[in-house]
Amino acid sequence: MLIKTTLLFSLFASCLYSQNILQNEYFINHDFVMLSDIIPNAKTDDKKLFSLEKDRHILRVKSKKLIQLLKKNGYKEYISRHRGYIQFTKQSPINRSKIIAQIKKLYKTKYSSITIQNISVEPNVYMDQLPSSYTVHFQENSYLSRKGILYIKTPKRREIFFHYLISAKVTIYQAKNSIKRGVQIDNRNCQKNSIMLDRFWAMPIQDINRHRYQSKYNIQAGRVITVRNVTPLDFIRRGSVVNIFMDEANMQITFSAKALQNGKLGDTINVRNRDGKKIAVVVTGKNRAEIK
Missing domain, CATH: 3.90.1210.10 (Antifreeze-like/N-acetylneuraminic acid synthase C-terminal domain)
Structure with a gap:
């Protein structure tokens, strides 16, 4: 039973993919619709299917009518997902x-x-x-x-x-x-x-x-x-230990402090040093900051 079901599904899929699906719109370069505008490889048996009205640049054809016309010309494998109309637009x-x-x-x-x-x-x-x-x-x-x-x-x-x-x-x-x-x-x-x-x-x-x-x-x-x-990304997380750098009198001073808030690159955040003093610093890297 399983093999039979699989074969039926394969047959259905094969039929589906063997069909060509029509577009809902085709662009044309002239005042008429040629078979090759729909089927590019139809150059050998090309023929005119429709003509645009004078001073009109759009033609709408019922998909059912177009499919019947294609079948009449030997192209039976075409279907449409659009039950209404298929549009042909003359390109500017x-x-x-x-x-x-x-x-x-x-x-x-x-x-x-x-x-x-x-x-x-x-x-x-x-x-x-x-x-x-x-x-x-x-x-x-x-x-x-x-x-x-x-x-x-x-x-x-x-x-x-x-x-x-x-x-x-x-x-x-x-x-x-x-x-x-x-x-x-x-x-x-x-x-x-x-x-x-x-x-x-x-x-x-x-x-x-x-x-x-x-x-x-x-x-x-x-x-x-x-x-x-x-x-x-937060380069500094609240509660983490941060290395603080400060330049003073041509000397670089470094000390550790506790971050009081999260900080992204370039953010100004508050930290607290070992003496309990709150200091504003600028985030320069992962757990690194400077006093400007």
């Missing part, structure tokens, strides 16, 4: 290089390790040409997602909106196991991985060796570690 014949360069710059600035494979950009409305002068602007936190909306702004304050899609791999850190609050983030409890950029709710931390972090909350195993999950 514009030079996108300046906009693409700005998208690359944004993502490369935000991610210390990113491999960009492809970027596509399309205006929200069809246009024959771009303004001669413009600046590129992004929505807040747009770099957290593989797709987004941007706009260009002309000297006369005209705004034109575009949607874009970026295909890229980024380096992230994931928790190897559950990390409790207040624990230093390092190679013992997290692992560096390269994944396809999809969508993050917050910026992933970039380099645990250059920037020292500790967990702000409990972090579940397998979770991508972001700036929301961490805080700069």
Whole structure:
């Protein structure tokens, strides 16, 4: 019985993966839809399927109708996950290089390790040409997602909106196991991985060796570690013994004191010396501080 069930499942999976899934939108470069716009390898038996109406740049076809037309032309293995319409959009014949360069710059600035494979950009409305002068602007936190909306702004304050899609791999850190609050983030409890950029709710931390972090909350195993999950590492913990350094009359004086509070690099905290006197010091390293 188990073998029979396994065979049936394998057969079902085989049928599923042998089918090609239609996109919900196709971009075309002319006023008609060719078979090769949907099936690139159909060049040998290519033919016109639909024509766009005059002065229109979008054509919407019912997915059921398109599948029937493909079957009629000998392509029976196509299915659609969209029960409604499939859209064909005529691409604007514009030079996108300046906009693409700005998208690359944004993502490369935000991610210390990113491999960009492809970027596509399309205006929200069809246009024959771009303004001669413009600046590129992004929505807040747009770099957290593989797709987004941007706009260009002309000297006369005209705004034109575009949607874009970026295909890229980024380096992230994931928790190897559950990390409790207040624990230093390092190679013992997290692992560096390269994944396809999809969508993050917050910026992933970039380099645990250059920037020292500790967990702000409990972090579940397998979770991508972001700036929301961490805080700069405490170099001094409350109650610990701290080495205090002070320069006086070209001499360096060193003594020990007890930390009265936690301190991160560069923080000013209070310590208490052996005489019970409270002193303000600046954190300079692990259990090290200076009197400025």
